[in-house]
Amino acid sequence: MNKTKVTKKTGKKILRFGVLVVLIVLLYVLGLAGLFSTNAMRILLNIALYVTLGTMWNLMSGFTGMTSLGQQAFIGIAGYTLCVITSTYNLPFWIGIVLGGLFSAILALLMSMVLFRMRGMYFAIATWVTAEALKTFFTSWKFVKMGAGMSVKARPYPGVSLIYVIALSLSIIAILVVYSLLKSKTGLGLNAMRDDADAASSVGVNIFRSRLLCFVVSGFFTGIAGAIFYLNRGSIFPSGGFGTEWTVAIVFIVIIGGIGTIEGPILGAIIYVALSEYLSKYPGYSMIILGFIAIVVIVALPYGIAGTIERKLNLTVFSTRRTLEG
């Protein structure tokens, strides 16, 4: 009886795994073979980037309980790094992307020295203030041409299909990194911290180290995603790169999708990009409508779509549950 249960479980696992692999292979092959229209590719590219951004915010807010409202700090820094590296120093764009991620990770490290002394709302406020301060600073910094913005230089300029493949790979790596992090010893502690940080520390969970790890990982990937976004866009301005709109989108994605689940940001990103595409016909209204939807979901579906499904149907794709049977 026990054995059939186990094989049934493994069967299910293999099935889920198979479906995922087929899906991913399809996304690659169709993209590389040029079977998507440019428009479809652009949409998928955006979804992939938002999946990464959402996954990384979720790692912070959903698992360590640190709500950041300043993810745009990483996006802006990385976007500007890409521009400076390619147009000021004439280096290849991929160096710009990698350095963008590294500078974002370093920024996260620097921020942590000051910001980790704060809890809850103070942390949220301070991340946002940091991003606003960076925006103001970049607006008056000659080296990055102040408010006039900068552009990305690359010859030949990578086509949308190449950027799409990079973004898709990034999102897959981001999900895998978060998933294996949650499956690790640290991840076990994160799950505990999320419920009660004090109690977690008193059973030996190193809260500071776990938070730092998540913050730096989150900064790194958010930066890379930002750099790829600006590689596709071609130019950056302080108001956009460090814009609050980034956090709005990210929070919307994770809240709608389901905070504290791995599936949530994926679902949320698809919904967000689809909605924004649809709402782009009604300029001016889209942010208002997104705001309303977010409030309705926060009120009516406290665990988001994925969280509600997980609770009601006991259904997950990426489970980080541990059982006594092993």
Next chain:
Amino acid sequence: MDTLLSFKNVDAGYGRVKVLSDLNFEVYRGEVFGVIGPNGCGKTTMFNALIGLIQPTKGEIHFDGHNITNMSANARCNLGLGRTYQVPRPFENMSVFENVLVAAVHGAGLSEQAARPECQRALEITGLYDKHAVRSGELTLLDRKRLEIARALGTAPKMLLLDEVAAGLTEAEVQDVMALVANLKAEGFTIIWIEHVIETMVNSTNRLMCMSEGTDLLIGDPREVMASEQVEAVYLGVEEDE
């Protein structure tokens, strides 16, 4: 006597509120050290200072040869301090087993594989084995209290800190918990035990400390402490207020 823990002139509190003032006591290896005192005298706060949820503003705490006064809570847990909370604080979204697993992996430093048998043992001792897959947020108060103990045991402690594990339970449930603590005592754990039930305190502890207004009023043989006029005055003083 082999001293495992000592508080030396400790002051501690929350923000600007000072709760502990000039607290001094020692706990010997292998003993059950009882702590009594009127509500709000700082017993739980003493645990908070001991495990590092709050930092002393004065004085020193030594445990097992280490000065732990300024150590982080997780480091103190790793040294062998296992604590239960008066108001249980389970990781509500995790299963009973996962709760104990966190303690065994992070507190005792085991791999998840090596931790499984240890968790199973902690669950068996506390009578929670049948409920290992239940989400801990759904447990009854009695089971939450048991889980507190199981989780503390999971960290492989040298010293167990029990904060009113019997409070709020029915008469029969209290008997269950008492038997459990007697078991732990027999296993040789050093225990600090906070409880209001005077009878058990007198019968099951080796030494007893009565706290009053954040300081150690009297420490000694349980019967002598209970018989002292000072202790009587503290409790009577409280009753007059109520």
Next chain:
Amino acid sequence: MAQQLINGILLGGVYALVGVGMTMIFGIVQLTNLAHGEFIILAAYLSSVISVGLGLSPLLTLIITVPLMFVIGYILQNVLINKLMERGSEPALLVTFGLSIIIQNALLLIFSADANRLIVSFQALSIPLGGMGRIPVLNLVVCLIGIATLFVLNLFLKKTYIGRSIRATSDDKVAAALMGVNVKQTYGIAMGLALATAAIAGTMVGMIYPFYPSTGSGYLIIAFGVVVIGGMGSITGTLVAGFIFGLAQVLGGSNYGLLIGYLVLIVMLAVRPQGLFAK
């Protein structure tokens, strides 16, 4: 230099007013209202519409905007936030974030991104101070109204029954509930009062500075600064915080002033991680 000091101090009175509503909500309801800046700008636009429509002086529009904003706050708290607060502080925080987006974009839709300004008759008047510079009448009036509002609010909280129950709730909501205070109702009134101060603040900043739908976030940061530096329930603290930000803004110029403000704020947050509320 003397002139800048004068300007900075006068600005401080308004900034204290910008922050006092945020401080109240933070201290009493234990909510960070991320939409406070947008409510201030919303009030500025309301004032503008009413003063143009009815041909009133912006100062007189307060008769309408203050009660209106009070009602909005009261309803918002009772219909939405009170319920969310039962689930912890995060959902409510995110909802105020959503509100700020909605208000900002709705204003953008209705009024476009162009600068707006509230015009009063004594716009250009100033009092000469010998060789020390001049005191602009408008800034003086605005500063005095700010300080007066703070004192009236303080008096209200100390002397009236509702005020005292608000303070009791903020000290210990369980005890207050036991003493018969309707906690949720009290929160509603507190939010109403906070938005009433936002209404006054909106008119004041609208008279001395141009405003756009997106200027709310700048005022939110100032309000944060007042929360963190000033401390709740202390009129002096709120005023001092206002003056610090006013001076930083004036001395540092439009760009660096804001940057200095941010840095002061982050350092304050780091040095006092729990804020100044630890009683």
